[in-house]
Amino acid sequence: MQQDKIAALxxxxxxxxxxxxxxxxxxxxPGIAPTAEGLQDVGLGKKDIDDAAARLKRxxxxxxxxxxxxESSHGIIESKVRPIPNMQAALAKRYGMELAGKxxxxxxxxxxxxxxxxxxxxxxxxxxxxxxxAIEAGLLKYEDDYSKLFSPEFRDFFSKxxxxxxxxxxxxxxxxxxxxxxxxxxxVHMSADAREWKKQKLRANGVNVVEYQTDYSVAVANGREQAxxxxxxxxxxxxxxxxxFLGYSVAGGRLKAQFDDLGVTVDKDHPLFVYLPCGVGGxxxxxxxxxxxxxxxxxxxxxxxxxxAPCMILGVYTGLHEKIAVQDIGIDNLTAADGLAVGxxxxxxGHAMQRLIDGYYTLQDKEMYQLLSLLDSTEGIRLEPSxxxxxxxxxxxxxxxDYLQRMGFTSAQLANATHLAWATGGxxxxxxxxxxxxxxxxx
Ligand SMILES: *Cc1c(COP(=O)(O)O)cnc(C)c1O
Numbered sequence: 001m002q003q004d005k006i007a008a009l010x011x012x013x014x015x016x017x018x019x020x021x022x023x024x025x026x027x028x029x030p031g032i033a034p035t036a037e038g039l040q041d042v043g044l045g046k047k048d049i050d051d052a053a054a055r056l057k058r059x060x061x062x063x064x065x066x067x068x069x070x071e072s073s074h075g076i077i078e079s080k081v082r083p084i085p086n087m088q089a090a091l092a093k094r095y096g097m098e099l100a101g102k103x104x105x106x107x108x109x110x111x112x113x114x115x116x117x118x119x120x121x122x123x124x125x126x127x128x129x130x131x132x133x134a135i136e137a138g139l140l141k142y143e144d145d146y147s148k149l150f151s152p153e154f155r156d157f158f159s160k161x162x163x164x165x166x167x168x169x170x171x172x173x174x175x176x177x178x179x180x181x182x183x184x185x186x187x188v189h190m191s192a193d194a195r196e197w198k199k200q201k202l203r204a205n206g207v208n209v210v211e212y213q214t215d216y217s218v219a220v221a222n223g224r225e226q227a228x229x230x231x232x233x234x235x236x237x238x239x240x241x242x243x244x245f246l247g248y249s250v251a252g253g254r255l256k257a258q259f260d261d262l263g264v265t266v267d268k269d270h271p272l273f274v275y276l277p278c279g280v281g282g283x284x285x286x287x288x289x290x291x292x293x294x295x296x297x298x299x300x301x302x303x304x305x306x307x308x309a310p311c312m313i314l315g316v317y318t319g320l321h322e323k324i325a326v327q328d329i330g331i332d333n334l335t336a337a338d339g340l341a342v343g344x345x346x347x348x349x350g351h352a353m354q355r356l357i358d359g360y361y362t363l364q365d366k367e368m369y370q371l372l373s374l375l376d377s378t379e380g381i382r383l384e385p386s387x388x389x390x391x392x393x394x395x396x397x398x399x400x401x402d403y404l405q406r407m408g409f410t411s412a413q414l415a416n417a418t419h420l421a422w423a424t425g426g427x428x429x430x431x432x433x434x435x436x437x438x439x440x441x442x443x
Contacts, residue, residue: 001328009329011319020305020329025069026396027317028359028403035296037297038355040288044242044249046293050123052246053253059127061147065183069112077119079107081136081258081420086378088394101273101417103394104264106255108424109383114174115427116339117283118246119326122236123173124247126163129234130182131162155183162186165236165299166218167193168279169338170425173234176207189223191216193334197399198428213334216342238280239322240348245286250282252290252335259418266298270416271409275393276423278303278312278360279342281349287422292356300407304389304395306335306365312363313360315345322347337386337428339425359403361396363389373441382434384426394419 001009010017018025032038041044060075068176070077081104088103111119130149134140139157140149148154162185165175172188179186187208190199190217199209212219220238227235238244266272273289276284281303288301303312306325308331315321326333334344371388375381397403398414429437 001324006329009318013281015317016329017312018178019307019310019326020316020331022331022364024307024360024363024367025310025313026361028314028400028406029354029357031355032358033355035292035356040290041355042073042289042352044289045351046244046245049249049253049290049293053250053373055128055229056124056250058131058142059144060070060147062149065147065150066114073112077112077123077252078414079109079111081106081255081262084375084381084421087166087375087391088401089394091391095392095399097395097399099394099398099409100414101394101419102203102256103419105379106380106420106422107381108392108422109387110427111138112169114177115173115429116425117422118170118172118174118339118425120251121241121247121282121286122165122171123178124180124250125236125241125243126175126178126184128243128247129163130158130184133158146260149182158183159185160232162187162230162233163236164223164233164369166216166223167191167194168216168219169198169339171236171238171339172202172207173198173428176202177251180206187217187223187226189226191219191341193338195338195386196200196267197433198336201428217344228250230234231277233287239284239346241282242348243254245280245349248283248286249290249293250363252294253285255291256294257288262401264418265416268298269413270298271413272299272418272420273388273393273424274299274301274420276422277337277340277389278302278305281312281346281353283410283424284422285349285353288353288357298395301356301357302361302393304339304356304393305360305362306337306386306389307362307367308335308360308365309337309341309343310360312350313347313362313385314356315347315350316357316360321350332387337368337389338384340386340389358407361393362390369437369441371441373438376438376441381437382426382429383423384429385437387423388429390421391422393421
């Protein structure tokens with residue numbers, strides 16, 4: 001972008017200057033709408049979420065057989081949610097403020113099979129593709145016991161097809177592991193920032209890893225281009241896929257069922273705030289869509305991004321969405337937060353969710369590392385850096401009286417509130433790597 005264009009953008013949207021300065025910013029969107037109205041932008045509805053949930057149920061007998069670690073949940077890939085009171089106290093001290101309400105952690109970091117939030121969307125899209133192929137070939141009916149897919153016959157059938165995806169790491173892990181297990185030929189196009197251990201793990205699972213010296217957008221473009229020339233190849237499009245989005249959205253109803261079981265009330269007098277780390281937007285966008293369908297106006301979703309990769313806040317705040325990338329305003333898109341190093345936001349998610357997301361904030365990599373070691377020392381929970389992005393959310397919300405007033409929250413409501421940090425990854429980080437993260441956070 002030319003200097004005069006950037007200057008014009010800053011004068012119409014002053015926060016862009018703070019983003020360029022790599023400052024930690026918080027922005028609450030004045031354009032949010034009542035849920036029923038905002039949901040009309042999405043183009044998908046409850047019926048679509050129910051359809052995705054039903055598909056995951058059909059596949060559960062297969063998942064249970066193919067991944068024995070899911071036996072306890074009978075093939076349903078779901079994570080625990082738990083309160084983190086010691087961390088909450090530590091955060092109050094760290095930020096020098098009182099933190100009303102109760103802080104919880106959603107542990108997608110420890111989802112089975114691939115240890116990140118991508119085990120929702122990525123795996124779902126592979127399953128949907130496998131089901132479509134098998135049904136069309138007359139090998140499968142919706143009423144069947146899908147455990148029959150765990151057989152040499154089906155592996156042989158799927159081996160005639162291939163799947164490709166571009167990834168910074170975690171999406172590749174989910175799609176690679178799931179596709180290879182079913183029998184597909186699978187290629188993961190990985191950006192330069194992807195971790196070596198993730199590449200090794202994929203190769204050990206029989207996945208073809210293609211490496212790039214560039215960032216995520218180039219890896220995606222190349223993957224898409226290669227797939228175009230092969231009619232048996234299915235390209236999973238992280239930027240625009242409705243299927244991926246729906247896979248994530250199932251989390252909303254599932255969280256509600258978990259909170260109901262745990263006796264956690266969410267209603268007008270007990271609002272729920274959810275803090276979601278955001279990369280291209282599909283994961284947090286899909287989860288937020290599911291939460292809005294489940295809880296309506298009583299849930300408030302806030303997206304968190306690294307100061308070096310604030311693509312979604314930039315796109316939504318300026319209204320330019322996928323038409324602007326952080327590089328256009330001189331931001332380098334270099335961050336240690338796996339999954340969040342994305343320069344250009346999903347246009348689909350930006351438009352679909354723009355009236356449903358209460359706010360956005362950015363945080364420094366250094367903050368993620370320090371929170372990583374703080375969570376380890378206070379709660380004994382270990383996450384990867386990106387998964388800590390949601391942790392400061394409670395303090396950001398409670399230190400913005402302008403937002404709280406505009407929304408009309410009373411102090412009684414805030415005292416009753418539930419704050420949920422969505423931990424998006426870290427369950428599969430090798431011990432040596434985790435030790436290095438912890439050391440960095442303590443230093
Ligand atoms: C992918 C990812 C996210 C964000 O998901 P997007 O769909 O890219 O927005 C957050 N945290 C982790 C650990 C991820 O891997």
